[in-house]
Amino acid sequence: MTTRISVLQMTSGIDPEANAATIEAALEQGSAVGAAMLFTPEMSGLIDRDRTRAKAHIVPEEQDPVLSRIRDAAARTGVWAAIGSLAVLRDDGRFANRAFVIDASGEIRARYDKIHMFDVDLATGESWRESNAYAPGDQVVTVETPAGKLGLAICYDVRFPALFEALGRQRCDIIAIPAAFTVPTGQAHWHIMQRARAIEASAYVVCAAQVGQHEDGRATYGHSMVIDPWGDVLIDLGGDEATLGFVEIDPARIAEIRKQLPSLANKRLITK
Template identity: 60%
Template structure:
């Protein structure tokens, strides 16, 4: 099953970003992909909170979501829309991932569970919780590429989530991201490969890359990793579209050779000894 990944440098204008996503959908379909995967915050990357707030909408009025749904229907393509900033009914904001089918219908939604509140060694400060509220559920959805477990960026560092997704039947894990260059250089590849190996699943990680209009920089290196931990695609730092085939025979072979999912047991209480 062929998939496409969009590596992009989203800016502060949602309409410009929507046009990039629509073009990517057309190119993905023309290239024979059954599904397109896009990065975290595909519709808006803007750390100016006041300016960003003016551009964030609810689902019904979000122009990026509408554009991607229309493109999916036009090109008969499934889209894993990495995430958008969405205003909930109660006024709070969600970093929300979507799965859109080939009719343009929303099949699944997932609000990012783990929010990125850190101070990096280079002095960068990020406090995602100052703008966004966390989600309250994990999600697996059936797609043409198999049962797909949803996550977003910083979720990558919490293996319990991916255990829950694979326990629920996920065979492919979507990990769209906007990783910082320091954390990306240190941890991106090793954590993506670890999640694939632990879950005996494919990992598909579409990423933001380069210098954005708001001044931030992101790491790039959109990846596809197979269940054995082999990197099938690494897109480096250049924006664009990448294609890869997911061989379900590899999934079956790995799970037969190393039946880790069958061997999982509930973790007993920890005995702490002083």
């Protein structure tokens, strides 16, 4: 039996309340067509490169108004929400880039803090130092959902195979890789890396993405996708606009691919 999921492509801005309203509307739309889960991009609640201005909105998760509104909307609509990430304040005063999985009663079932920080100087002149503001996580996280066992990653994590090796060992049915990819890196690597992760894990990959020109001046690549365990792209929402897409997750397809290509079962630990 298949499970319908929805994938939200966003152009998040500097107003958390407006971003929360977009996610609430997507939960309602998904509920209307029988979607069991919604997947949203990295930094769904706030995108603002002005860290002084953004700091006023980055609070402990129990005080985060976006998280609160999404939990209420999930309970109201009966749709699970895999929130790609929100910026939250940790107990030690540092920020975390944190993903959440919220069930149909509004309870938080899982949290994942992005492990790999995006610190880079691009040929375009863009410079990013995520580690200046955010503390990395150190835990591999999976959770059972209506669509199967879900493994969590965020954006830049996609470039680090060890994380996906760990998720593969846990036999995830789906891996979420929400993102806010830059345009140059997206054009070069987005599709090939996401497809590779699906093939390696013999699992569905759901990559909800930010898209377009944001209020803070940055541009993101878009192309939110769902990829099946064979590496076929089931949906690509393009690089032009915020939108919502729907896909059926089929557990029989996972079993079929793992039988045809049993790489997980054949894998050996290399120690030298």
